[in-house]
Amino acid sequence: MLKNLLLLNFFLVCTLVLTDTYAQRKESRLTGNSPYSALGIGDITPANAIPGDAMGGTGLTFGNGIYVNTLNPAMLVKTRFVAFSTGIRGQYRTISDGTNSQTDFGANLSHVMMAFGMKPKWTMSVGLRPHSSVEYESRYTSTIQGTTNSVQYIYKGQGGFSKATVGSGHMIGKSLYVGLEGAYYFGSISRDTTSRLLLNDGEDYYLRYSDRINANGVGLKAGFMWQQKLSSKWFLNVGGTYELQSKLKGSQLRSLTTLIEGQNGPQILKKPDTLGIASGSLVLPSQYALGISIESPLKWIFAAEYSRQDWTNYRNFQGRAESNLTAGDRISLGVEFLPKVTSTAYFDQVFYRVGFQQTKTPYLVNTTQVTDRSFTFGLSTPLGFRNLSYIDLGLSVGTRGLTGNGLVKENYFKISLGFSLIDTRWFLKTKTD
Incomplete structure (x- = not known):
């Protein structure tokens, strides 16, 4: 009983820390400088659990019950016992x-999730994870004509959206799995010029x-998995x-501030002027994903998946589409x-994984x-x-973008560390001889 309480307390503490981390995004370096996160609602965070990071982000059609499947709610039913999952990505x-370059590092919690079997063919989950991240900063300097002075222009953005989820997975018959996941989006994005x-x-x-911009709203995802036996193994x-498609409602605050250089950096010279306060909404486009895998349970898995989200259907806070967003797929x-x-043997119990991803x-x-x-x-x-x-x-080792034509190239190395904790004694009835 004590162990169960400690595990529950650990889950609650992580949830509170994660919530506080998301709420304080403006004060921390979570993902590192990425110019592309200036577009739309920023970089979309991978939805898969840490084990999926090592398999190219796959996980739609398989699960072993050891880690909580965060991609497809239908796969929750594979988790028979109480499972707690969390991790960090850096x-x-x-x-x-092509001319200038810089290096950067950022890290953030990937998710906190707990799944628990309600009945032999029904499992539920609750969780919290980031959905998008905005973190960029760029600057350039130009000379004021006719003077010896210059003006430096600084563009900076921070924030993003997170999502709290409740999922339910069911098994119908012996080969069909179905599931639903409800989400509550919340967060803010700040952009300064x-x-x-x-x-x-x-x-x-x-x-x-x-x-x-501060916004929140609800979302819904449905999933399925069908399994066909090919042989005995x-x-x-x-x-x-x-x-x-999800609609997030919120408010927008625009302001203008005058500052002067002080001993400890820029100091506010006078109270910021509020240019406008407005109510509005963001529209996030729908998304679908399909996958196939060949599996020998607790031995081999070969998986291939495809997903698509059309961001031409995105609408910003002014209700307009953005010309620099198009349909993306993976x-x-x-x-x-x-x-x-x-x-x-210990190493015979280790899962080894490799993968590839093109987005x-x-x-x-x-x-x-x-x-x-x-x-x-990974493993x-x-x-x-x-x-x-x-x-x-x-x-993960990869590259994004290219140099030339106004683009930048990002070469990156990512590391993910997670914990998948299982307790087989929760919800067991006490028996007295």
């Missing part, structure tokens, strides 16, 4: 425009235009998800191997669609002999 990125007048006396003046799995391939589930992002810059490609690999190691709880590790 990335080291080099950004280049600053003009800094560089004066020779060192008392530089700043004029900062700020645009902050092999199964064919086919599945997919469909996420409905192809994912992954392989998982477990040496021998019945072995007493045509929705970002359209000067008629060029930005492409992201990466190779992934999951048990916390002890014949222990159902695992430590998950995923590594």
